[in-house]
Amino acid sequence: MFKCTTISTTSVDENGNPKIKKKKAFFTLESAIQHAKQMNARDDRNEKVVAYKCKECHRYHVGRNGNKIKDKEKDKFKKSLEKPLRFKVLGYVDLSKIK
Numbered sequence: 001m002f003k004c005t006t007i008s009t010t011s012v013d014e015n016g017n018p019k020i021k022k023k024k025a026f027f028t029l030e031s032a033i034q035h036a037k038q039m040n041a042r043d044d045r046n047e048k049v050v051a052y053k054c055k056e057c058h059r060y061h062v063g064r065n066g067n068k069i070k071d072k073e074k075d076k077f078k079k080s081l082e083k084p085l086r087f088k089v090l091g092y093v094d095l096s097k098i099k
Contacts, residue, residue, distance in 0.1 A: 004057050025059040026051070032060035040069055041077040048073070 004023040011019045026032035032051035039049050039062065048067045051060050 004054055004059075004061065023054075023061050025054070025057060025061060027059060029053070029060050032062055036062045037077050037081060041074060041081055043074075045069060045074075 004025065005020045006023050008019045008021045011021075013019055024035075026035065029051060036049050036051050039045060046068060047064045048069045049062050050065045051062055053059070054061050
């Protein structure tokens with residue numbers, strides 16, 4: 001089994017070289033897409049990330065595609081992550097008694 005790695009842009013070792021870090025792997029495309037939507041909805045994110053299938057480990061990862069996120073897209077991602085309203089059923093109405 002392959003361990004997928006990437007170069008870290010935020011941390012460096014004692015010699016000033018960028019460190020290597022493990023990529024987060026997802027078993028399903030749906031879970032990778034959900035994670036990408038969560039990342040794209042963040043206010044500090046400027047570049048869009050997308051889910052892709054890895055050729056080495058045959059799992060799914062999330063990576064940048066080089067496009068900038070527009071405010072309209074960011075709002076769309078935030079709305080898609082909101083939980084839908086759920087109603088609690090308190091009782092039933094017998095429609096046969098209504099004239």
